[in-house]
Amino acid sequence: MIKAAFDIKEIRQQFPILQEKVGDYPLVYFDNGASSQKPKIVIDRIKHYYDHENANIHRGVHHLSQISTDNYEIARKQVQLFIGAEHEHEIIFTSGTTEGINLVAQSFCKNLVKGDEIIITEMEHHSNIVPWQMKAEEYGLVLKYIPLLANGELDWGKLDELLTSRTKILSFTHISNSLGTINPAKEIIAKAHANGTKVLLDAAQSLQHTPINVKDLDCDFMVFSGHKVFGPTGVGVLYGKEDMLNAMPPYKGGGDMIKSVTMERTEYNELPFKFEAGTPNIVGGIGLGTALKWLSSLDYEQVQKHEAELLDYATKQLLEIDGARIYGESENKCSILSFLIEGIHPYDIGTLLNQQGIAVRTGHHCTQPVMEFFGIPGTIRASFSLYNTKEEVDLFIAALKKATNMLK
């Protein structure tokens, strides 16, 4: 497909919310790590669905139900093509990354026995820690982790030590939500596979910045959320290799996931429906398909170049501020800038930035172990997306200087 040239003005026009004001100030939205804004094409698609297509799917013989079903399944195909999966039925729609990880933790661990081992890392979001802790407790599994290093990278050299004949799964994040570090996914996956260990890749922070091809990476599972990739909230994807998904029991029971039900027993449906009990987030799936189609029209290389320039520009200016310290200093980093100003609590800065129209996230970013590692209560996180500009970085830095002056 021929990609259009990256025109930031033209891109910004596609995002109506970027014109909003916060009090007297123009909105500067730097909380993209938490959720991205939506292009008009996605918003219009959602409205079109409710205006013209709304009905339940996979059941009705009537016109609307068929249109809805077709469009929902087209969205599944769009996801498959976007991430390069072998089969459509390897795409399971979920409510988001958290549900995807919980699904795998629940269903995959059911086939494990006491003493089997799981590896995660110290930089994981709580959603890639807690589900494994719950299963470890329930089945007597051993949970190990790859430790962090001071520059915000993981000590992957420890992987060989941690892998044993009992290591059944390694679950790690592709990009750290609180530090921005990009992990060398392909290399790590190959190492795990050489040990016979399966791999789940948390790609919640990835697709908005970098393409992922699951066949090339060879991950066994991959999860992401719609709302962080310019799609709607409440929808996400679990990709799983066909044989992996077939070998796992469903974890939710209900409609759509069955072939037949008697009062004595149930025969489960085939993939992907086995894992999609109940009426799904139909419009969410369709909106996500539209968002990914929109993202495909852009050239990732140009997006990455633009975001790298923003990160570099912001980093340099930030470091000129007295007492600024950046957390996450890997050379291999995406456009997430986590920092503190010495002697000032991140909440105070966040509050005063908000007064000036700047949306950042403050706190532990659902990665308390990372904060504990650095011995800090939290950070201020500015996370840039493809629609952000250098002019917005200037506004952010000016607002930050004003805030620090008031707080010192």
Next chain:
Amino acid sequence: MAIAEKEQALIDDFSIYDDWMAKYEYIIELGKDLPQIDNALKTPDREIKGCQSKVWLNAELKDGKVVYTADSDAIITKGIIALLIQVMSNESPDDIVEAKLNFIKEIGLQEHLSPTRSNGLVAMIKQMKLDALALKMTA
């Protein structure tokens, strides 16, 4: 002065500030001026959960009135506690429990009132009222 009168005094104080900066500079000053509390009082049972910053609250009964002292590691949070202490300290447990605290909205701090995980104003007020109630029971 009754709680409602103290609230009105604060509303009057804040009415002279017409922009957010002046308002927050005043809150920051209040935070800085709040008397230090003894580090021995910063115990886990005095910590208010639900705040992004750490907040410690101590309540004691003196001559039938509740006297609060508090601290926080974030200065704006400390300033907001200072406002609450200004209004509620040295009042009877009953008056504290009944206090409506409309001044928060009136002085334009309502954004701190939303029960999100990022701020703890709601948790602070709840704890101040619970402490007052507990002191009344033990009195």
